[in-house]
Amino acid sequence: MNILILDEEVYLAQKVAMRLQEEGNNCTHVANIKEIDFTTNYNVVLLSTNISSSDVHKIIVNFKNSIIILLVSYINDTTVTKPLKDGASDYIVKPFIMDELVRKIYHYEEFKRLKQNNNNLENYINFAFNNIEEVQEVPKNLPFVIETKDQRIADKIVFDVAKRLNKTIKFISLEKHTKINPNDFKDELLYIYDFHYAKKASKDLILNTIFDYDVIICSLEDVGKIQYPKVTIESSNKLSVVDSILTINDYVKLMVISFQNKYPDTELSRRLGISRKSLWEKRKKFGIEKNRGN
Template structure:
């Protein structure tokens, strides 16, 4: 990071610069506040002894920087006013440089975390507009989200979490991690979001749904089948909740993709019926596309 050290005690300024340079920071030292400077540095360390009359304007002009006041005593002028103007923190002289570095790293990590949160919040606000989510949310976990796309189910789950100001752990039914969660979550205080229930065969799905009735679980399934569970949020028929930006496939490519994805989940008779073809036609297409029957 680029660090500006505004300090008239030369030895202190050089000591700080040397220690920061050792851990990879680029430091610049001055004893004058430049009121024309605007957000040119990642970090600004200011000695209160040379603030002058216009330091609050300087701090406001550099509000994007991590500003830490280096002070000899605590007062409104050295602490309260600078922080109100936008400084992040202060450190009382004399101080250990390692403590100053700890403060810098703390606010650097905080700034990066805040940036990431804003980025993901912006992304979520963008994609949730693609789904006409039913509100108000009528259920408390456990409940099942029934949808025609994973994206739509995920948006609903995330919007629920945002609305209720809660967090949950993410699991896929394809992995075994959710089993450990259910086994070890004896307090039942941690919420889980479990996806891909459509990957289970009917009896396995029924057994799973029976097992989560007493746990704080939100589960999602992509299906048009009837699902039996005490609480089901069915968004499968809501307009405009198809996969965003999905590629358009040819009829042959679509047939191949659907057979590959669902053949291990349904018996041939049922899969053929869902595809609107005979069992013999399904067998012929599997042979044509080189799809091996899953057991």
């Protein structure tokens, strides 16, 4: 990591720098704000609050994307409360144990990395579910079963429920698990996403053991009459799982319905290898309403 140390106590700053450099970090020490190169990106800023509060504020604002740990001689609103509100990550009181400072640095470095990963995953999930229609009639109580030919719809429902319940999702595949004990996942939202793979005896056993647990089951086939709420979703405008070879017309129809909101007519017809006029004729033939914006 690239670390900036601003502290007027030269001996302390050098001691901190030596310890961090031993662990492979690059450290730059300055004694006042005039020595700082504000064009350099620092992963971590160790900032003494013995300088003026206006300078502390300026440094925090400029390095707002860095991990900022305050080095304070005493605690009050000026040295701790206000800098933390401005965006500093944490503080440590002088004199401090070196291991404690190092622990704080790596703690916040790990937290920042996990936060970035979480944001990336959340952005991907939002992107993946962006074109999936909202399902209005979703049971409020668990467990329940989803019947759909498009598993992405079920996935979206599960993620929405997990967010509402503030629970992590445990994904279970019946291709790999022949027996499931819901009590092993009582603190999680259990998502059985391929219920259609199980044999009838296994299905009955599962349905008889999930009554008091937070479980959502997805099946690409009709599960028949069951004791739990069931959501049946027909995918009318999304690319669905198919179990047979499509005719050319059925294929074109499926592609137009699935991708007309993603590509303009010129690009869609080019990818299908037909003219725009032919695309218009097929929409008319199949009764496909043209989306706005195409």
